[in-house]
Amino acid sequence: xxxxxxxxxxxxxxxxxxxxxxxxxxxxxxAAIPLFDALVDHPQIKLVLVRHEQGATHMADxxxxxxxxxxxxxxxxxxxxxxxxxxxxxxxxxxxPIIVLCGQTISPMxxxxxxxxxxxxxxxxxxxxxxxLVKQVNDLPRIMKEAFHIATTGRPGxxxxxxxxxxxxxxxxxxxxxxxxxxxYEIPGVPDQAMLAKAAEYLSRSRKPVLYIGQGAVISGAxxxxxxxxxxxxxxxxxxxxxxxxxxxxxxxxxGMLGMHGTAYANKxxxxxxxxxxxxxxxxxxxxxxxxxxxxxxxxxxLDIDPAEFGKIVQPDVSMVGDARRGVEALLPLVRKLxxxxxxxxxxxxxxxxxxxxxxxxxxxxxxxxxxxxxLTRGKAVVTTDVGxxxxxxxxxxxxxxxxxxxxxxxxxxxxxxxxxxxxxxLGVPDKPVWAxxxxxxxxxxxxxxATAALQKVPVKVLIINNNYLGMVRQWQELFFDNxxxxxxxxxxxxxxxxxxxxxxxxxxxxxPGDVRRILKQASEYNDGPCVIEAEVVKEDNVYPMIPAxxxxxxxxxxxxxxxxxxxxGST
Amino acid sequence: xxxxxxxxxxxxxxxxxxxxxxxxxxxRRGYNxxxxxxxxxxxxxxxxxxxxxxxxxxxxxxxxxxxxxxIDVVRAVxxxxxxxxxxxxALIKVRCPLENRTPILQVAEHFKGxxxxxxxxxLILQISGxxxxxDHVLGLLRPFGIVDLVRSGKILMxxxxxxx
Numbered sequence: 139x140x141x142x143x144x145x146x147x148x149x150x151x152x153x154x155x156x157x158x159x160x161x162x163x164x165x166x167x168x169a170a171i172p173l174f175d176a177l178v179d180h181p182q183i184k185l186v187l188v189r190h191e192q193g194a195t196h197m198a199d200x201x202x203x204x205x206x207x208x209x210x211x212x213x214x215x216x217x218x219x220x221x222x223x224x225x226x227x228x229x230x231x232x233x234x235p236i237i238v239l240c241g242q243t244i245s246p247m248x249x250x251x252x253x254x255x256x257x258x259x260x261x262x263x264x265x266x267x268x269x270x271l272v273k274q275v276n277d278l279p280r281i282m283k284e285a286f287h288i289a290t291t292g293r294p295g296x297x298x299x300x301x302x303x304x305x306x307x308x309x310x311x312x313x314x315x316x317x318x319x320x321x322x323y324e325i326p327g328v329p330d331q332a333m334l335a336k337a338a339e340y341l342s343r344s345r346k347p348v349l350y351i352g353q354g355a356v357i358s359g360a361x362x363x364x365x366x367x368x369x370x371x372x373x374x375x376x377x378x379x380x381x382x383x384x385x386x387x388x389x390x391x392x393x394g395m396l397g398m399h400g401t402a403y404a405n406k407x408x409x410x411x412x413x414x415x416x417x418x419x420x421x422x423x424x425x426x427x428x429x430x431x432x433x434x435x436x437x438x439x440x441l442d443i444d445p446a447e448f449g450k451i452v453q454p455d456v457s458m459v460g461d462a463r464r465g466v467e468a469l470l471p472l473v474r475k476l477x478x479x480x481x482x483x484x485x486x487x488x489x490x491x492x493x494x495x496x497x498x499x500x501x502x503x504x505x506x507x508x509x510x511x512x513x514l515t516r517g518k519a520v521v522t523t524d525v526g527x528x529x530x531x532x533x534x535x536x537x538x539x540x541x542x543x544x545x546x547x548x549x550x551x552x553x554x555x556x557x558x559x560x561x562x563x564x565l566g567v568p569d570k571p572v573w574a575x576x577x578x579x580x581x582x583x584x585x586x587x588x589a590t591a592a593l594q595k596v597p598v599k600v601l602i603i604n605n606n607y608l609g610m611v612r613q614w615q616e617l618f619f620d621n622x623x624x625x626x627x628x629x630x631x632x633x634x635x636x637x638x639x640x641x642x643x644x645x646x647x648x649x650x651p652g653d654v655r656r657i658l659k660q661a662s663e664y665n666d667g668p669c670v671i672e673a674e675v676v677k678e679d680n681v682y683p684m685i686p687a688x689x690x691x692x693x694x695x696x697x698x699x700x701x702x703x704x705x706x707x708g709s710t
Numbered sequence: 711x712x713x714x715x716x717x718x719x720x721x722x723x724x725x726x727x728x729x730x731x732x733x734x735x736x737x738r739r740g741y742n743x744x745x746x747x748x749x750x751x752x753x754x755x756x757x758x759x760x761x762x763x764x765x766x767x768x769x770x771x772x773x774x775x776x777x778x779x780x781i782d783v784v785r786a787v788x789x790x791x792x793x794x795x796x797x798x799x800a801l802i803k804v805r806c807p808l809e810n811r812t813p814i815l816q817v818a819e820h821f822k823g824x825x826x827x828x829x830x831x832x833l834i835l836q837i838s839g840x841x842x843x844x845d846h847v848l849g850l851l852r853p854f855g856i857v858d859l860v861r862s863g864k865i866l867m868x869x870x871x872x873x874x
Binding site: 259260263264267268269271288320321322323444445446448449450 | 722723726727730731734738768771772775776778779780781782783784
């Protein structure tokens, strides 16, 4: 009997299996039916049926960030595909490897306004690492191989496949391929030896160095090498929001997060350093504040896998193109212990002088809840966040002690990210507790995934920091816009406990400071499925320290300012 | 102050969508493309884009890096200020009443142009060479009445062993 010739859809699903994919996060539709049909024959791939395509994309992203493996999304054409755009942007901004498979109308109907047709390739050009509009079924084995290669190597990112239904339905006779031929794609490895030597020379002259680490340290798994470098040089480490956990925040030389809402002691170190060494970080505007006054006079060393980052914001004195881990490993033998005893002592003094703090009086504080959560999880949980005040408080109060334990939308600042990302992360790392810390605003953007979480029985703990406000915007309006609140009141919020219960999800509520520990403990011990913990925190509280957008570090507010503030000049 | 003009040569894979990806890199950073020529090279798997554009150098540096980052771009080089061969062609339709024909044809002859169409009312001249030469010819012909103009956009090639 003749063997059945596989269809394009079969080849796509078999390619996923060949790439080691476990889960596909998806939502069907007419143009994607052949792909969903092929899933029936391949039970090795588990379909996670979501409730909205944006959620699927964030789940794939959360899975990718927790595991380091690519996350896969499968949606239909038109609105199904356009709903993924926010998630694709989120992945692109934070260099997260996801593959987005989109159904498309049949190729003879392309450009003819067919039902559920959208020029998805065109719409997504600016937010993908690469994309393919597949016209020939026999191109599929090659394109699938290339898509995974491009998404996961170099500086990772999203790759989109636009898949006309006639192509996925057609028989495919081309064999699978094991290698790629991409003449326009180079993957940097170990940086140039001369540049490393130059960096070592700059380091040797430094008495007040700071190692500033970013998402590249997480992606490349550079944490161990960076810890060795910090120990050997005796240099303090600060991290970006995304790099939390790359180097354990328990390390004595670790100063926490720098930038707009970084710790005061990290920012003091950055302000006063005589050299700053970026390892896989991109001098984001949330980091540098006022560029012309950022670390003036301090040489800037920059190790990055993406050469387009050199000089994009900061012109480095030494630029090293390469993988962060391999770069630091190659640098290690070139450096020696520096004379930084006074500097390390000074940094420790700042840490004592300007600790993160909050009052336990006057109602339930978000910081109190997060501080207790941190005490309970002891740095052993994977934490995802949404975007806003709770995100910054979580970054400050939840210690990240291992790589890929902190998952947050940094570059894009996508509200609605945290909860679906936690579902994806939990599927990727079933043995670790996963907490999603979300606000009442962002949670409502993707809360329909409660159904998905319940169905998958993932024991994700969703901690809603509910202040009934869009707190970060409210904070800006309070500080910089004369208390003129506009569009920030979340009146109309549901009863989150009842809402969770409507989905059959276990729910808890924290109202009083005295209940925090007990209820969080109960929630942490509940592992039969997802649970929601609503913490009703004080309505008006601000995140400090704060460097107003576009301001120099010396303008850092450590607490509520007495004087009226000018409107910030920086980006958003 | 006029912004400096640059000529960039981009070697790309001859794939659908590559032109859009390249154009978006310029558009996103507010850079204006003055002319753009795309055609296959010897190996038809690849195409060459010659782009002239204007704007500040720091932005251009970032644009070139972002171009190189595109998967379908093999190489992107700014040839501004280098000793390269630069050529452009123009078709110029000029009003040509009897009394003006001789001076128009003198201009054409002087600049090694050819007359590719000749009618009662107008003629079409084909001029090729450096962009400045074409600008100059246009200046000379303008008093006679230019009816229409098509310029090919600039193409260039590096001399000797240099790569374009």
